[in-house]
Amino acid sequence: MPELPEVETVRRGIEAQVVGRRITRVEVGRERTVRRTSRQALIDGLTGATLTAAHRRGKYLLCPLDTGDELMVHLRMSGRLMVADANTERPPHTHVVLHLEGDPRQELWFVDPRTFGEMVVFDPTNIAVEMPELARMGVDPITDGLTRAQLAALLRSRHRQLKALLLDQHVIAGIGNIYCDETLHLARVRHDRSSDSLTGPEITRLHAAILSVLEAAIEAGGSTLADTQYVDIEGQGGWFQVHHKVYDRAGQRCLTCGKADIQRVMVAGRSTCFCPRCQR
DNA sequence: AAACAAACCTGTGCGC
DNA sequence: TGCGCACAGGTTTGTT
Numbered sequence: 001m002p003e004l005p006e007v008e009t010v011r012r013g014i015e016a017q018v019v020g021r022r023i024t025r026v027e028v029g030r031e032r033t034v035r036r037t038s039r040q041a042l043i044d045g046l047t048g049a050t051l052t053a054a055h056r057r058g059k060y061l062l063c064p065l066d067t068g069d070e071l072m073v074h075l076r077m078s079g080r081l082m083v084a085d086a087n088t089e090r091p092p093h094t095h096v097v098l099h100l101e102g103d104p105r106q107e108l109w110f111v112d113p114r115t116f117g118e119m120v121v122f123d124p125t126n127i128a129v130e131m132p133e134l135a136r137m138g139v140d141p142i143t144d145g146l147t148r149a150q151l152a153a154l155l156r157s158r159h160r161q162l163k164a165l166l167l168d169q170h171v172i173a174g175i176g177n178i179y180c181d182e183t184l185h186l187a188r189v190r191h192d193r194s195s196d197s198l199t200g201p202e203i204t205r206l207h208a209a210i211l212s213v214l215e216a217a218i219e220a221g222g223s224t225l226a227d228t229q230y231v232d233i234e235g236q237g238g239w240f241q242v243h244h245k246v247y248d249r250a251g252q253r254c255l256t257c258g259k260a261d262i263q264r265v266m267v268a269g270r271s272t273c274f275c276p277r278c279q280r
Numbered sequence: 281a282a283a284c285a286a287a288c289c290t291g292t293g294c295g296c
Numbered sequence: 297t298g299c300g301c302a303c304a305g306g307t308t309t310g311t312t
Contacts, residue, residue, distance in 0.1 A: 002305060032289090059306075076306050078290075093290085114289045116306065133307090160282065169307075176305055223305080227292070230305070269284070271303080 002075045004174030005217035006230050007059050010081050013233030014054040017083050018108055022050045025099040033095040036120040045069055045121030046098060057140050058173025070124045072131060079117030082109045083233050138171040141210050148207040155195040155203060163191035164268040177270045178223055178247045183209045185246045190279045191272050246273040254278060
């Protein structure tokens with residue numbers, strides 16, 4: 001579910017509501033959520049600790065602790081982080097609960113029906129061994145800043161379907177299926193173009209589209225789809241979905257040209273929506 | 281190197 | 297109403 005804008009919205013919520021509050025107790029239900037280490041490792045790593053900051057790289061949430069360790073959270077497809085008053089009824093699939101110091105007493109919940117998400121406390125001085133994928137992560141368009149020249153180099157040094165490249169977290173980190181399709185539409189480029197075939201003007205449009213789609217989606221608090229699965233840390237949905245031009249609009253008239261219908265095909269194993277008239 | 285399928289899980293929506 | 301199947305915001309692994 002969550003892509004860069006949704007994770008960024010969650011990060012801001014963690015920064016505002018959780019950073020600086022000591023964790024007094026930790027509960028871990030499903031061990032699968034902490035599979036990288038163990039239930040006991042997460043409990044030992046977080047009990048008595050305080051998050052000192054909340055960072056994001058791609059879809060990874062990274063929170064340094066006052067112990068010197070670092071907390072990593074990845075929401076994958078269906079993960080959610082929520083802050084709620086203690087003694088509130090927890091939703092189904094609440095796998096981890098962090099009890100936070102303060103008045104009123106509150107809890108941070110990790111809720112994840114499909115259990116693809118994970119939480120882990122790791123030692124940042126040993127990052128290459130404990131979190132190897134972080135070292136291999138591509139440039140984050142927002143956190144790192146992505147220049148047009150950088151993008152041009154990434155595109156031209158490979159011969160890959162554009163959509164597959166944009167979704168590859170080792171190349172560019174943070175774009176998922178929704179924002180990929182929306183970005184390609186705004187840039188007026190087809191998903192099945194080869195990355196090294198883009199002209200200068202097309203690269204310029206793609207670069208601008210990546211940044212403007214992600215920034216607008218962050219501004220809107222992300223996208224909450226019909227299943228209302230994605231919500232921010234206070235349980236509020238985002239509203240960028242009202243600006244979707246192609247995602248989940250197969251068969252409907254294109255909002256940009258008003259003349260063609262949005263088509264849906266499978267690309268790189270993902271459903272892909274595009275306008276055959278606007279995108280070339 | 282790149283494309284593709286399958287795997288990891290659970291829930292929902294659709295056609296019959 | 298009930299059943300079975302396809303599919304879902306992500307990522308890794310293994311195979312062509």
